[in-house]
Amino acid sequence: MYNDVANIERTITDTLSQTYDNLEYIVVDGGSTDGTLEIIKKYADRIIWKSESDKGIYDAMMKGVRMASGEWILFRNSGDLFFDGAVIERVFSEYEDRGEAFIAGNIRYLKGDSYKDLHPNILTCDYYDAMPFHHPSTFVRRSVQLKFPFDLKYKNSADYKFFIQSLNAGMTYRCINTIVAVFDANYGASTSNYILSLKENIDILLSLGAPDKSVKSRRNVLRKESLKKKISRIPFLSYLIDKYTMGRGKWQKV
Numbered sequence: 445m446y447n448d449v450a451n452i453e454r455t456i457t458d459t460l461s462q463t464y465d466n467l468e469y470i471v472v473d474g475g476s477t478d479g480t481l482e483i484i485k486k487y488a489d490r491i492i493w494k495s496e497s498d499k500g501i502y503d504a505m506m507k508g509v510r511m512a513s514g515e516w517i518l519f520r521n522s523g524d525l526f527f528d529g530a531v532i533e534r535v536f537s538e539y540e541d542r543g544e545a546f547i548a549g550n551i552r553y554l555k556g557d558s559y560k561d562l563h564p565n566i567l568t569c570d571y572y573d574a575m576p577f578h579h580p581s582t583f584v585r586r587s588v589q590l591k592f593p594f595d596l597k598y599k600n601s602a603d604y605k606f607f608i609q610s611l612n613a614g615m616t617y618r619c620i621n622t623i624v625a626v627f628d629a630n631y632g633a634s635t636s637n638y639i640l641s642l643k644e645n646i647d648i649l650l651s652l653g654a655p656d657k658s659v660k661s662r663r664n665v666l667r668k669e670s671l672k673k674k675i676s677r678i679p680f681l682s683y684l685i686d687k688y689t690m691g692r693g694k695w696q697k698v
Contacts, residue, residue, distance in 0.1 A: 446474035451523035453483045458525045464532035472504045502594035502602040509589050516583045527623040545588040545615035549624030551578040572658035581624035601644035642666040
């Protein structure tokens with residue numbers, strides 16, 4: 445993380461409250477100057493930490509992977525939360541290792557004062573057509589992450605490339621019907637970042653030889669999101685778009 449003093453402590457305490465005994469918690473900071481580092485130091489006796497400049501979030505994540513010593517890793521961005529305090533213990537008490545590269549759980553997605561629970565996309569569509577797993581809810585075998593390190597060329601979608609590369613190489617996965625993490629979209633990436641992600645997605649699909657239909661589909665999404673960005677500058681039309689988007693899917697009140 446970098447300069448997120450408002451959220452970092454909540455994520456640290458949430459992770460440290462997990463009941464799972466065999467937990468190694470590594471915090472990688474990008475050289476924050478806003479008070480984040482002082483909060484990290486408060487928990488120095490319970491975490492492994494490093495603070496230095498980096499080349500972006502994926503560079504920081506790979507630093508954490510190389511510092512780790514366990515079999516499995518799970519990435520936490522500043523502000524991320526687990527579904528409850530026993531979720532890691534629940535996952536591994538029921539897990540029988542058959543060599544999978546990924547253990548993919550569900551995620552609770554918050555927007556406004558509503559939420560919906562999402563399964564991994566790979567259960568319903570080809571992994572070229574959408575991010576196959578929700579990264580905050582997916583345990584990754586460390587050896588696989590080291591074999592396919594994040595491509596730092598991509599600032600927003602290196603994890604998308606990582607998952608596709610791994611699956612193309614025959615890596616296996618297991619989906620579990622358990623909500624692992626909570627993602628608060630109220631503090632998520634901006635529309636501009638999403639558009640940049642889509643552009644990177646297209647480049648990744650082309651570089652990895654994805655089917656033409658998948659590339660075409662992602663280009664269509666990019667065109668729609670670019671149009672939405674233009675419309676968002678008109679308040680009334682922006683309100684209608686938000687209302688329509690929130691109306692889709694099974695949303696529930698928090």
